[in-house]
Amino acid sequence: xxxxxxxxxxxxxKRGQNVTFRCDPISEHNRLYWYRQTxxxxxxxxxxxxxxxxxxxxRLLSDRFSAERPKGSFSTLEIQRTEQGDSAMYLxxxxxxxxxxxxxxxxxxxxxxV
Amino acid sequence: QKEVEQNSGPLSVPEGAIAxxxxxxxxxxxxxxxxxxxxxxxxxxxxxxIYSNGDKEDGRFxxxxxxxxxxxxxxxxxSQPSDSATYLCAAPMIKAAGNKLTFGGGTRVLVKP
Numbered sequence: 152x153x154x155x156x157x158x159x160x161x162x163x164x165k166r167g168q169n170v171t172f173r174c175d176p177i178s179e180h181n182r183l184y185w186y187r188q189t190x191x192x193x194x195x196x197x198x199x200x201x202x203x204x205x206x207x208x209x210r211l212l213s214d215r216f217s218a219e220r221p222k223g224s225f226s227t228l229e230i231q232r233t234e235q236g237d238s239a240m241y242l243x244x245x246x247x248x249x250x251x252x253x254x255x256x257x258x259x260x261x262x263x264x265v
Numbered sequence: 266q267k268e269v270e271q272n273s274g275p276l277s278v279p280e281g282a283i284a285x286x287x288x289x290x291x292x293x294x295x296x297x298x299x300x301x302x303x304x305x306x307x308x309x310x311x312x313x314x315i316y317s318n319g320d321k322e323d324g325r326f327x328x329x330x331x332x333x334x335x336x337x338x339x340x341x342x343x344s345q346p347s348d349s350a351t352y353l354c355a356a357p358m359i360k361a362a363g364n365k366l367t368f369g370g371g372t373r374v375l376v377k378p
Binding site: 254 | 296361
């Protein structure tokens with residue numbers, strides 16, 4: 152297992168379309184996080200899974216956003232009815248344990264809504 | 266007050282000099298802190314972690330932590346043009362589920378040959 156994988160790397164979509172991103176974490180890591188990052192800003196937390204349970208969602212995550220992690224393995228993040236403000240880098244990270252462990256990030260998915 | 270704050274920069278340093286980056290955090294309960302390097306258009310890469318007060322050295326990087334002052338810093342010695350990147354400070358929010366990391370806005374470093 153070479154790290155966290157995200158697919159696709161880039162996505163251009165028209166406003167109003169739905170998009171789905173996938174993240175495959177490091178296999179031994181039971182904690183998975185989604186973040187969003189816009190230009191010149193640090194990553195902002197979106198949601199957190201421990202195994203298959205979604206334990207926290209940010210207020211940034213409107214009802215157009217949904218995330219799943221079936222069977223506690225890969226995760227998907229779906230954005231419905233995309234808006235131009237959704238254009239950002241979507242980062243997935245996984246972590247081996249709790250507070251003492253840093254994240255390993257995937258390469259990210261760059262979303263552009265036109 | 267933001268939970269993790271950094272000077273956005275850019276911090277311009279000549280090649281071979283020391284780059285000094287600062288970060289303050291608001292959660293007094295946080296025990297571990299992380300520095301990530303992010304090249305333009307790429308994802309963040311973990312370069313340092315620190316858990317105890319004092320200094321921690323790894324190659325040309327030194328992280329410094331002062332929990333009483335809620336302050337963590339990163340020194341880059343003998344700066345190289347390849348160190349030009351944005352450096353993100355992160356701390357876990359202990360009251361949050363999964364001790365999620367909160368990131369500062371990042372400090373952009375430019376190393377000039």
